[in-house]
Amino acid sequence: MKKQREEEIKHLNQLGEWIRLNREFDIIDLFSELHPADIADLIDNLGEQEKIRLFSLLEVEKASDVIPELSDASREQILEDISDKKLAEIIDEMDSDDAADVIAELPEDQARAVLDGIEPEESRDLKKLLKYEEDTAGGIMQSELVKVPYDSTINNALNAVVQASDEMEVYNVFVVDRDNTLVGAIPLQKLITSKRHSPAIDAIDKTIPSVQTNIDQEEVARMFEKYDLLSLPVVDVGNHLLGRITIDDIVDVMEEESSEDIYRIAGLHENDNVFNEPMESIKKRLPWLYLNLLTALASVLVIGFFENTIQIVIAIAAFMPVVAALGGNAGNQTLILIVRGLALGEVTFENAKKAFYKQIVVGIVNGLALGIVIGVIAYLWKGMPVLGVILGLAMIINVFVGTLIGTLVPLSLKWLNADPALGSNIFVTAFTDAFGYLSFLGLATIFLKLLI
Amino acid sequence: MKKQREEEIKHLNQLGEWIRLNREFDIIDLFSELHPADIADLIDNLGEQEKIRLFSLLEVEKASDVIPELSDASREQILEDISDKKLAEIIDEMDSDDAADVIAELPEDQARAVLDGIEPEESRDLKKLLKYEEDTAGGIMQSELVKVPYDSTINNALNAVVQASDEMEVYNVFVVDRDNTLVGAIPLQKLITSKRHSPAIDAIDKTIPSVQTNIDQEEVARMFEKYDLLSLPVVDVGNHLLGRITIDDIVDVMEEESSEDIYRIAGLHENDNVFNEPMESIKKRLPWLYLNLLTALASVLVIGFFENTIQIVIAIAAFMPVVAALGGNAGNQTLILIVRGLALGEVTFENAKKAFYKQIVVGIVNGLALGIVIGVIAYLWKGMPVLGVILGLAMIINVFVGTLIGTLVPLSLKWLNADPALGSNIFVTAFTDAFGYLSFLGLATIFLKLLI
Numbered sequence: 001m002k003k004q005r006e007e008e009i010k011h012l013n014q015l016g017e018w019i020r021l022n023r024e025f026d027i028i029d030l031f032s033e034l035h036p037a038d039i040a041d042l043i044d045n046l047g048e049q050e051k052i053r054l055f056s057l058l059e060v061e062k063a064s065d066v067i068p069e070l071s072d073a074s075r076e077q078i079l080e081d082i083s084d085k086k087l088a089e090i091i092d093e094m095d096s097d098d099a100a101d102v103i104a105e106l107p108e109d110q111a112r113a114v115l116d117g118i119e120p121e122e123s124r125d126l127k128k129l130l131k132y133e134e135d136t137a138g139g140i141m142q143s144e145l146v147k148v149p150y151d152s153t154i155n156n157a158l159n160a161v162v163q164a165s166d167e168m169e170v171y172n173v174f175v176v177d178r179d180n181t182l183v184g185a186i187p188l189q190k191l192i193t194s195k196r197h198s199p200a201i202d203a204i205d206k207t208i209p210s211v212q213t214n215i216d217q218e219e220v221a222r223m224f225e226k227y228d229l230l231s232l233p234v235v236d237v238g239n240h241l242l243g244r245i246t247i248d249d250i251v252d253v254m255e256e257e258s259s260e261d262i263y264r265i266a267g268l269h270e271n272d273n274v275f276n277e278p279m280e281s282i283k284k285r286l287p288w289l290y291l292n293l294l295t296a297l298a299s300v301l302v303i304g305f306f307e308n309t310i311q312i313v314i315a316i317a318a319f320m321p322v323v324a325a326l327g328g329n330a331g332n333q334t335l336i337l338i339v340r341g342l343a344l345g346e347v348t349f350e351n352a353k354k355a356f357y358k359q360i361v362v363g364i365v366n367g368l369a370l371g372i373v374i375g376v377i378a379y380l381w382k383g384m385p386v387l388g389v390i391l392g393l394a395m396i397i398n399v400f401v402g403t404l405i406g407t408l409v410p411l412s413l414k415w416l417n418a419d420p421a422l423g424s425n426i427f428v429t430a431f432t433d434a435f436g437y438l439s440f441l442g443l444a445t446i447f448l449k450l451l452i
Numbered sequence: 453m454k455k456q457r458e459e460e461i462k463h464l465n466q467l468g469e470w471i472r473l474n475r476e477f478d479i480i481d482l483f484s485e486l487h488p489a490d491i492a493d494l495i496d497n498l499g500e501q502e503k504i505r506l507f508s509l510l511e512v513e514k515a516s517d518v519i520p521e522l523s524d525a526s527r528e529q530i531l532e533d534i535s536d537k538k539l540a541e542i543i544d545e546m547d548s549d550d551a552a553d554v555i556a557e558l559p560e561d562q563a564r565a566v567l568d569g570i571e572p573e574e575s576r577d578l579k580k581l582l583k584y585e586e587d588t589a590g591g592i593m594q595s596e597l598v599k600v601p602y603d604s605t606i607n608n609a610l611n612a613v614v615q616a617s618d619e620m621e622v623y624n625v626f627v628v629d630r631d632n633t634l635v636g637a638i639p640l641q642k643l644i645t646s647k648r649h650s651p652a653i654d655a656i657d658k659t660i661p662s663v664q665t666n667i668d669q670e671e672v673a674r675m676f677e678k679y680d681l682l683s684l685p686v687v688d689v690g691n692h693l694l695g696r697i698t699i700d701d702i703v704d705v706m707e708e709e710s711s712e713d714i715y716r717i718a719g720l721h722e723n724d725n726v727f728n729e730p731m732e733s734i735k736k737r738l739p740w741l742y743l744n745l746l747t748a749l750a751s752v753l754v755i756g757f758f759e760n761t762i763q764i765v766i767a768i769a770a771f772m773p774v775v776a777a778l779g780g781n782a783g784n785q786t787l788i789l790i791v792r793g794l795a796l797g798e799v800t801f802e803n804a805k806k807a808f809y810k811q812i813v814v815g816i817v818n819g820l821a822l823g824i825v826i827g828v829i830a831y832l833w834k835g836m837p838v839l840g841v842i843l844g845l846a847m848i849i850n851v852f853v854g855t856l857i858g859t860l861v862p863l864s865l866k867w868l869n870a871d872p873a874l875g876s877n878i879f880v881t882a883f884t885d886a887f888g889y890l891s892f893l894g895l896a897t898i899f900l901k902l903l904i
Contacts, residue, residue, distance in 0.1 A: 035659050037678045069678075158644055165645045169680075188640040192610055193617045207487050225707065226489045226521075228621075228700040230682065247699055248680040251706065255677065258710035259792055262717075266788045267781070274789045274799060274859075275806065278813035285785050285814070286821055289851075292781050293822060296774040297829070303770035310762070310769050317762050317769045318755035321776065321885060322748040329719070329744050329878065333737050336718045337726045340711055347726060354727065361730035362737070369738055370745060377749070399741075407726075426781065433773060 008038070012045055019050055028057055036062065040069035052081045060086075064093035067102060072271070076105070084110060088117030095168065096122070097142035097249065100129040129243075137220050138213030140253065141234040141243035147174040150183050152200040157191055171231035172208065174241055175200055182210055182233050182241045210235050213242065217253045222345050224250045261343050264421035265336065267292070288423060295430030299324070302434050306441035309448060315382050316444055319374075323394045324436035326370055328429040331402030334359050335428050338410045339421045349415070356407050363403025364396075371396035390447055394440035401439075402432040460490070464497055471502055480509055488514065492521035504533045512538075516545035519554060524723070528557070536562060540569030547620065548574070549594035549701065552581040581695075589672050590665030592705065593686040593695035599626040602635050604652040609643055623683035624660065626693055627652055634662055634685055634693045662687050665694065669705045674797050676702045713795050716873035717788065719744070740875060747882030751776070754886050758893035761900060767834050768896055771826075775846045776888035778822055780881040783854030786811050787880050790862045791873045801867070808859050815855025816848075823848035842899055846892035853891075854884040 011030065018026050031039055039058070043051050043066070055078050058066060067075060067090065079087070079102070091099045091114055103111050103126060115123050125143045132138025146164045148157050157173045164170060172185040184204030194203045210233045211220055223232065224247060234243045260270045267288030272281055303310075303320070310317050338355065341347030347355055375392025379385050409427050410420035463482065470478050483491055491510070495503050495518070507530050510518060519527060519542065531539070531554070543551045543566055555563050555578060567575050577595045584590025598616045600609050609625045616622060624637040636656030646655045662685045663672055675684065676699060686695045712722045719740030724733055755762075755772070762769050790807065793799030799807055827844025831837050861879050862872035 162645045165641060170641050189617060189622050193614045225703050251677050254706050262714050262788055262792055266784050268785050268788060272789060274793050278810050281814045282817050286818055289782060289818060289822055292778060296777045299773045300770045307766045311766050314759045314763055318752045321751045325748045326744060330741060332718050333720050336714055336720060337724060340714055341726050358730050362733045365734050366738055366741060370741055
């Protein structure tokens with residue numbers, strides 16, 4: 001891998017020189033040897049003008065392989081510049097799922113011009129694909145697939161693979177009934193090992209399921225993972241074969257979904273990125289921070305209510321944040337486990353109660369363990385046994401409450417049909433902050449009244 | 453998918469009844485129809501005694517397919533109970549990578565007994581696999597693969613696939629030189645579409661790379677994603693073919709790695725789970741919370757230092773947490789982008805400076821936007837213009853510092869060869885808390901001195 005990285009840097013320096021010297025033929029030569037993903041990486045690392053120029057040097061077929069591998073930013077810049085005619089030629093060569101993704105990103109009139117410019121059959125296919133929601137089985141499927149009638153032989157199926165091979169990667173041959181109803185799928189390995197004149201239908205792998213178009217892509221990814229699939233047929237409600245989803249797209253879905261989870265917990269937009277233009281990032285993050293500001297004002301209210309108590313024992317002010325911070329972190333730990341468990345399908349409403357009870361025990365024990373330690377520290381440090389007792393008690397309460405809230409916030413969001421990760425960290429810490437101050441200052445006020 | 457879930461619940465109820473009625477033959481019948489992953493799901497949902505009993509009803513071959521699909525807890529319970537002889541029989545049937553994973557989980561004497569009980573050749577293979585680090589290409593590869601000499605024909609390669617098909621899933625046929633040096637890989641589709649008597653070597657797909665055993669599994673997953681691979685040959689330093697990694701294992705690696713990232717940011721152990729026994733979870737989380745307690749004491753020190761200032765203007769105590777919380781959340785947003793970018797290979801030391809500058813701009817603008825709003829709120833609420841100014845300034849400083857620290861903490865951890873996610877949220881919030889109090893109370897003290 002070190003070697004690969006070094007090679008990339010070497011290529012990049014080389015390219016820079018050739019661009020300066022206008023040695024286009026050398027560039028075309030280099031590109032002809034490289035994998036589309038590597039060309040995309042090289043282009044991603046260039047300035048905007050150079051990107052467009054280098055992309056224009058690619059042959060149509062190579063260009064169609066490079067586009068899906070480009071970063072979002074590069075693709076946007078290149079698509080803005082390209083002519084409708086050239087783009088239509090490139091789209092014609094692309095897999096339908098990637099083509100639909102590109103068209104979905106275009107401004108409406110450019111999209112219409114491109115759809116009019118490509119082959120009518122492909123245009124019809126694409127328009128159908130564009131109707132499905134982006135995050136569903138329909139939204140990620142492609143219409144290119146190999147299918148044979150149910151009365152075919154293995155030999156027919158093998159021939160169908162040979163015929164299709166210029167156009168697509170084949171993982172399975174699908175067997176359909178007379179009206180295009182899905183009967184089953186035959187893996188390539190099974191085609192190779194079956195007798196050539198035996199019925200194709202006997203070679204069907206019964207463990208390959210199918211999905212309907214409206215199934216969420218996260219659910220689809222889980223099926224690939226559970227059943228070790230390479231490709232999955234997509235059908236309509238009448239079980240008619242519409243398309244297929246392939247493992248390479250699922251790998252992308254998995255990455256997208258897990259980024260989304262991490263991002264949403266922290267109140268980040270799923271398209272945010274460290275290399276985004278600052279103004280774009282700011283627009284995406286600031287709303288969450290303002291929400292956070294609003295929730296933080298709850299803490300101001302709570303503390304303001306107890307100003308008298310703080311005035312009497314000023315040491316209280318110093319220890320307040322400890323109760324809030326620990327409650328927040330304990331809650332965050334549970335929160336993340338629940339969000340991840342929901343995303344992986346391990347946590348469901350049926351077994352949520354079991355998880356809830358276990359987390360409650362964790363909350364109580366962790367609360368005790370932290371409460372006793374901070375109580376002793378505060379006593380030894382400030383020499384006030386009462387401060388130690390109050391602080392310890394408040395800590396026990398708030399760590400327990402944090403764990404409770406960390407369980408309930410994502411489950412409630414899920415129950416409300418919202419994304420369980422969505423800004424959940426902000427809600428949890430807002431609650432543990434406010435409740436931490438309330439329990440600590442409340443206890444302090446009560447003890448003060450008792451002592452005075 | 454609804455249907456699938458309902459079916460699972462139906463099966464589960466059915467199973468429960470049959471277990472009560474001792475109708476073992478019905479259970480065996482049901483199992484023979486189900487996918488190993490579905491059997492594993494059913495077993496995962498049972499009590500410990502029932503798990504062990506049901507597992508014992510599985511034939512050896514089915515059992516070998518079910519074991520890798522079980523949850524960690526179920527597998528542990530079943531492995532504890534099973535005899536060494538039965539386990540050796542099952543291991544004999546498993547893919548070598550899964551077998552090595554199971555053996556690595558066993559107590560030492562049981563592992564030795566099992567390794568002595570299986571076929572000598574397989575035992576030798578497994579012992580070799582067990583020497584590789586768990587998270588490397590060597591640790592996830594399997595030794596089962598199909599290879600042919602470099603002077604073979606396509607026909608030879610097809611025959612090799614047929615011969616191997618009882619034993620394994622085949623994705624590629626590898627071509628090796630006389631001393632087992634890797635020459636290349638041929639995808640099944642290419643085998644089908646090539647002329648039967650042409651040289652195998654002409655059908656090699658040059659875009660399929662290879663990896664050495666010591667490459668990190670995250671890096672391997674990135675290669676699968678980039679080059680859309682189904683299987684990847686693993687070689688030693690001399691380019692001798694040792695094994696292969698298949699896409700289904702990579703799907704598991706991706707899930708594992710993204711869970712790990714989310715977990716580590718929050719100070720969670722990678723094996724923690726909402727259904728773990730509470731004592732286990734507590735043992736894993738408490739060390740991080742104690743670390744958090746320690747870092748929170750920094751805030752206590754800072755605030756303690758400014759007790760006089762708070763005593764004079766008590767309203768300061770109420771607004772303190774807002775500065776700390778917003779700095780923490782702004783820092784956390786940047787932190788998560790950097791951690792994720794590092795994990796996906798988008799952020800490197802070479803381009804980190806570019807990311808750093810962009811994040812600084814984001815920090816400054818977000819700080820200004822939040823500082824002005826909170827300043828105005830504080831002024832209108834408490835009627836003290838000075839409080840508004842101090843609060844606004846402190847917010848600007850702390851949101852900026854949070855963004856800075858959110859960039860630097862993961863990059864520094866990476867630079868120290870540690871996991872950039874490891875407890876990074878705890879470090880960032882500890883810093884933004886302490887620094888938030890310092891800037892706010894420090895400014896307040898200076899202004900007070902100027903005014904008095």
